[in-house]
Amino acid sequence: MNNIKNIFSIKDLENLSGIKAHTIRIWEKRYNILEPMRTDTNIRYYDLASLQKLLNITLLHDHGYKISKIATYPPETIPKLVQDITSNINSQNHAISAFKMAMMNFDQELFLNTYNWLIAEKSFKEIFYQVFIPLMTELGILWQTDTITPAHEHFISYLIRQKILIQIEKLQGLKPSNNDKVFVLSLPMNEIHELGLMYLNYETLLKGYKTIYLGASMPIENLMDLKKHFDSIIFISYLTIKPDIDSVNDYVSQMIQELWDESTQLWYIGSKVEYISSDEFSDKIQVFNSISQLVDHIE
Incomplete structure (x- = not known):
């Protein structure tokens, strides 16, 4: 059974475009910018073409075009104006919209073309912070709202993952310039959100350190093996959906018990770090509220 989403409610359009449903209704009624289809019970729904048009209109509106003026343009004019805008300025919002549209259409070519356009203008670091992080934040919201x-x-995550891996591979052939410590990066058991950890691997390599990337679902007891091979280790754990809120402190406590000593540091990042009892563990761990904060802390 095909459960891929290709029709959308007005709430879906709000979530994807950032334009409030009430405003979309006004634009429809007053300017006829979209022509929704209707269910038998008269509920609006929209196709991918409507979503694409709304995302383009949103970009024009964000760049000063009045909706009353946009409504007078023939259908072929709006995409051309969007193309003109994106060819003349570095448009973060356009890139995010294009990536979302690539995701909704499963359009790898659109993703790659948008990325290539970005990388010609920006560093990979700029792309990650200015485009990929906001995009991933939006994806979380879209997931939670069933959009x-x-x-x-x-x-979309796999395509972003590919781009991070390409950057990592460029650095892995270089000999580390900082040999006083090793960074071990892993996720807790049943944690599958890996993109943030992968990017931290890239940044750590960029700073000249040796990294051991272990990825998803790594049992704490297996991390102990690393201590047999390296004298000074910084363990980085990224906690996004796991452990459960009630188990976060047990997870940290177990890592301290099994891994911590004077030559070992335990660093934590991710949405679940707010549930760590920092007062209880403050002398043995470090908690970071953002990727940039952690990266700045790498000496």
Whole structure:
């Protein structure tokens, strides 16, 4: 059974475009910018073409075009104006919209073309902070509101993952310039959100350190093996959906008990760090509220 989403409610359009549903209704009624289809019970729904048009209109509106003027343009003019805007300025919002549209259409070519356009103008670091982080934040919201399916999320995440891996591979052939410590990066058991940890691997390599990347679902007892091979280790754990809120402090406590000593540091990042009892563990761990904060802390 095909459960890929290709029709959208007005709430979905709000979530994807950032334009309030009330405003979309006004634009429809007053300017006829979209022509929704209707269910038998008269409920609006929209196709991918409507979503694409709304995302383009949103970009024009964000760049000073009045909606009353946009409404007078023939259908072929709006995409041309969007193309003119994006060819003359570095448009973060356009890139995010294009990536979302690529995701909704499972359009790898659009993703790659948008990325290539960005990388010609920006560093990979700028792309990650200015585009990928806001995009991933939006994906989380779209997931929670059932606007996108797992297939959508996996599709776009895999393409972003590829781009991070390409940057990592460029650095892995270089000999580390800082040999006083090793960074070990892993996720707790059943944690699958890996993109943030992968980017931290890239940044740590960029700063000249040796990294051991272990990825998803790494049992704490297996981390102990690393201590047999390296004298000074910084363990980085990224906690996004796991452990559960009630288990976060047990997880940290177990890591302290099994891994911590004077030559070992335990660093934590991710949405679940707010549930760590920092007062209880403050002398043995470090908690970071953002990727940039952690990166700045790498000496």
